[in-house]
Amino acid sequence: MPPLDNDAFEATPRPVISRGNTYPAAFELATHQHRRGQLLYASAGTIAITTPYGAWIAPPERAVWIPSGTPHAVRMIGAVMTHSVYIEPEVTGKAGEACRVITVSPLLRALLVEAAEVPREYDPDGRDGMLMALLVEEISRAPRVPLELPLPTDPALASLSARFLEHPNVAEGIDAWAGGLGMHRRSFTRLFRRETGMSFAQWRQQACLLAALPRLAAGDAVTDVALDLGYESATSFSTMFRRALGKPPTDYRAA
Structure with a gap:
């Protein structure tokens, strides 16, 4: 089955969706944006994000919150494995309307890894739905780290x-x-x-x-x-x- 394009993926009728990717060292994603808010976490490697408003670096155990509609480019430093979560604007809660780097706690890391294995159209009232709801809450609670440059x-x-x-x-x-x-x-x-x-x-x-x-x-x-x-x-x-x-x-x- 061919992979879904980004528009089809983001149109999945669930408030929170997730997927993982792997990238070679020095790979760059050209400037793009998402309709949903995105948490970008590299479980291996380091990522550098640039927007019209500033630059952010996420070394190990850190992740970057990118609000919906924010144009951003991503550069991979070393071979990178990412776990991304995409959240509908109406349920982002306290995740915020500005880019920020957050600390990834052991619980949040485990949730991010587990979420990448959840089916796209999961049961929102079942175990997977509860996992995604807890993931959003942990993102909102995560401490901010001063790794940004206006x-x-x-x-x-x-x-x-x-x-x-x-x-x-x-x-x-x-x-x-x-x-x-x-x-x-x-x-x-x-x-x-x-x-x-x-x-x-x-x-x-x-x-x-x-x-x-x-x-x-x-x-x-x-x-x-x-x-x-x-x-x-x-x-x-x-x-x-x-x-x-x-x-x-x-x-x-x-x-």
Whole structure:
């Protein structure tokens, strides 16, 4: 039987549906969107999601919530196995109307794996229906993780930001950015915060953090990652990393 196309799959008459996929390393899904809200979880590998509003990274034990109708592209870092859940807008509950990275608890992980085996047109009043209802509740309750990076919409600032994301360096200064836009430092600072909701220093650090995670997941040495991102030592990088995520970078490298 040929696989269902996305429209037919999403039209399945159930409030919550799920499926799994496998992708080779470096595979990219071009920008697309879903009528339903989507939780994208990689049980193996790391995923990077980009939308018009920002970028999100989901390393192991994390997942990304993508609200209905949100255009997004996905890049696979390493070989990836995903478990996706698609939820009708009227039952998304407290999952939210903005993209976010969430912690995947052992219970949520087990539900995601089990849901991938549930028939598309399951009995909503039976065991499978209860499983899907519990899955939605656990998604709504999952703690948010600060693994996101707002992207500016101002064309000139967006261009500078895109260049920085190609080669992030924590030592790059605000004066260089302001000069590149022909602006005074104070005016640039106001523009940057208005566009991203963050200070330049916060955004720069977050960009470096998100650049580090895929490399750590791929097995790169902490010292190599730290120095490539402009940190003076692995110790200073590890201090920042632990402060941001509550764990040392070696934990993510091991995972």
